[in-house]
Amino acid sequence: MTRRAWILGLIPFLSACEGVQNAMGGQGAEGSRFITLFISFAVVCTIMYLLISGALIAALWRRRRPPHTVDERGHHRTSVVVTPALIGWMALVFVGLTALTVASFFTDRSNAADASKPALTIKMTANQWWWDVEYSPNDPSKTVRTANELHLPVGIPVHVKLQSNDVIHSFWVPNLAGKQDLIPGRMTDATLLPRKIGLYRGQCAEFCGVQHAQMALDVTVESLADFKRWYAAQLKPAAPPTTSLQSAGYNYVTTRECSSCHNIAGTPAGGQIAPDLTHFASRRSIAAGALPMNKGNLYGWIADPQSQKPGSKMPTVGLKSDELHSVVAYLETLK
Numbered sequence: 001m002t003r004r005a006w007i008l009g010l011i012p013f014l015s016a017c018e019g020v021q022n023a024m025g026g027q028g029a030e031g032s033r034f035i036t037l038f039i040s041f042a043v044v045c046t047i048m049y050l051l052i053s054g055a056l057i058a059a060l061w062r063r064r065r066p067p068h069t070v071d072e073r074g075h076h077r078t079s080v081v082v083t084p085a086l087i088g089w090m091a092l093v094f095v096g097l098t099a100l101t102v103a104s105f106f107t108d109r110s111n112a113a114d115a116s117k118p119a120l121t122i123k124m125t126a127n128q129w130w131w132d133v134e135y136s137p138n139d140p141s142k143t144v145r146t147a148n149e150l151h152l153p154v155g156i157p158v159h160v161k162l163q164s165n166d167v168i169h170s171f172w173v174p175n176l177a178g179k180q181d182l183i184p185g186r187m188t189d190a191t192l193l194p195r196k197i198g199l200y201r202g203q204c205a206e207f208c209g210v211q212h213a214q215m216a217l218d219v220t221v222e223s224l225a226d227f228k229r230w231y232a233a234q235l236k237p238a239a240p241p242t243t244s245l246q247s248a249g250y251n252y253v254t255t256r257e258c259s260s261c262h263n264i265a266g267t268p269a270g271g272q273i274a275p276d277l278t279h280f281a282s283r284r285s286i287a288a289g290a291l292p293m294n295k296g297n298l299y300g301w302i303a304d305p306q307s308q309k310p311g312s313k314m315p316t317v318g319l320k321s322d323e324l325h326s327v328v329a330y331l332e333t334l335k
């Protein structure tokens with residue numbers, strides 16, 4: 001194999017060390033503790049593995065010597081000899097296992113300490129195949145509802161309550177923290193404490209049906225001031241249409257098929273079973289991370305969602321060309 005081929009072969013592994021979806025990124029408190037724990041386990045286990053391999057090789061080598069001792073009556077006997085090396089080995093195993101147990105214990109305690117003082121509560125409901133997201137669900141005057149995205153203030157612990165509407169899913173933002181399953185009929189919890197501003201990607205981590213791979217989540221970690229600005233904008237109802245094309249789209253979206261599933265605050269569209277669209281155009285992607293948010297993808301998604309994300313619950317409505325233009329024009333105003 002040439003040197004060039006070796007390097008090309010390593011690219012997939014090296015590329016996993018960077019990026020928006022990376023369990024070794026360590027941009028969250030829990031995530032970075034898990035990395036430290038993982039490295040500790042890897043170091044201790046590697047040392048043990050090398051020592052055992054060395055002992056095995058030495059034993060095979062020494063096998064050439066007569067295996068038994070012969071006592072004064074001429075009987076062959078096998079004896080276990082307690083040598084300093086054996087005592088040292090046992091002590092090493094004891095110290096190694098104890099150190100890893102203690103490290104696990106303190107990692108767990110630190111994670112629990114973060115969870116005990118959340119400043120913000122988010123309720124997330126998993127659906128095939130999208131995420132319903134509600135901020136401050138217990139305070140109706142402050143509740144913000146969005147979908148397939150999380151905005152998090154840096155340095156502030158967030159309590160995430162997780163539930164599922166259909167099958168088992170798993171909530172995972174690899175850069176920030178470990179996985180947590182969402183189980184129908186049960187509420188589970190996760191804590192996120194992001195430490196670094198940036199854009200990350202969450203992904204459902206439990207196979208949940210044909211579009212499991214396209215059940216992603218855009219995560220924006222920002223300063224507290226930016227987060228407050230975003231929150232204030234999200235609290236507002238949708239802006240009214242300003243052009244005649246947008247008005248035609250408004251009329252279609254809020255009175256025809258779309259409104260029976262989607263909610264748009266401040267309009268007659270009050271459906272509750274599909275993603276809330278109040279500030280849809282402010283999101284980074286469409287259909288749970290399936291497509292980047294732009295005009296072309298918006299046309300493609302609304303005209304024929306089943307060709308973009310087969311099996312999705314969004315039906316192909318069969319809009320006429322002028323209806324499609326107006327619907328896209330209106331949806332683009334939902335910033």
Ligand code: CUA
Nearest residue numbers: 169204208212
């Ligand atoms: Cu939801 Cu996989």
